[in-house]
Amino acid sequence: MNRWLHRRVRSAYERLLAREISGAPTHVAVIQDGNRRYAKRRGDDAPDGHRAGAETTERVLEWCQDVGVEELTLYAFSTENFDRPPEEREALFDLLCEKLREFADADRVHDNEVCIRGIGDIDRLPERVRDAVNYAESRTREYDRFVLNIALAYGGRNELLCAARSVSRDVADGELEPEAVDVETIERRLYDRPVRDVDLIIRTGGDERTSNFLPWHANGNEAAVFFCTPYWPEFSKTDFLRAVRTYEHREQSWRRTRARRAIALLGAVSEPELADARSVVSRFRDSLPRGERPDEDALESNRTTETR
Structure with missing residues (x-):
């Protein structure tokens, strides 16, 4: 009875939140924190938490499309994650390969014309992960209705450092005048294809920090930030709609x-x-x-x- 009542209340709250939302952010970026803590609390191993989190990722992709978000970036594997125990790291690599290929072949991805892209220092990843990234990108390259960025081997400082080094080399070689360096110059060196400015960052798991995530596109755009306590596998549509409402309130205030x-x-x-x-x-x-x-x-x- 209590479970039934809880579902009814949650459903009613979701409908209320949906009615309050009049517009959605264009680009949402998510820090998917809490997979390992979720698994530990349940007495499972870390890979079980990552797999549960992958199911949440699929649902969030649908929620974004439902409210009109046009681009979603997921912080799937940071540069700091290379320091995790080898067995956990390899299990996560296996899951990334599986999900990238699964997404690339999914009917809903092709029906909704989702373009999948890997961003980050992809060359640092094992060959099987690089192959999966290439497969997903090649299968969806021509789509432009919705963009799904998977941040892999990603670190914001490293991203900006690489761009600065690229500019410095071209200036030193005489191929670029210092006065010609502008915002577009940097952005062209961050990714092969453009990434929209981030409007909203969501972080699950209770920590209130953005962890070196998309500093150019988020901090530079003064993105709204929504922190919530549920671990990523527990992140619900209610949490997502609250995040979108936070973005709307911030935009109105601004x-x-x-x-x-x-x-x-x-x-x-x-x-x-x-x-x-x-x-x-x-x-x-x-x-x-x-x-x-x-x-x-x-x-x-x-x-x-x-x-x-």
Whole structure:
């Protein structure tokens, strides 16, 4: 009875959260933490936890597509994971091979035109994992409706370091002028194909840190972050929808802040500039729900204060 009631309450809460969500982040990145702790709590071995986590990964892919997310990046194997015991590491490599090939052949992947890509220092991985990555990429290369990035042998600092070294070599060889180095120059050297800026990072397992994950695309974009306590195999659709709601609330707050700043700035401009500036504020205000729009009277108040 209690289990039935729990399912009913959870289902009702999911429906409530779904109604509250009006827009989804374009790119979600997930740190899938807690597989080993989940297995230990159940008296299982670490590979059992990783396998349970792989099932959650499949569900999250579906949830992302349901709400309109266009790109999902999963932190599957970090550079620090090379320090794990050999038997655990090899079991994880076997699971990665199995799931990459399974995903690449799945009807739902092809029906939804999911492009699978490996990002990170792939060359550090065993040959069988590299072959599985190549297989998944080649099978889905032409798709562009949804992008699934699998971060393997990945470390954010190492990623930026490699890009900086590449730029330095080209400058030293005279193939690139220092003044020509811009954002696009760095981004072209991070991955073979472009990765969207990250809008939302989700981390499971209770730790509140982003662990060197996608620093260029997440920190540079001031991504929203959602930390939650469930281990990755326990991560539910309710948790996912709460994460999306966190992103929405942050975006609404940021839009309000920008609108207020724009109104304050108008107080310092001269009359000839005022008409153009008003149009900027109007665009900010129109993007907000009616009840959240800052009062335009604040503009005149600010200007009066400035001119006294």
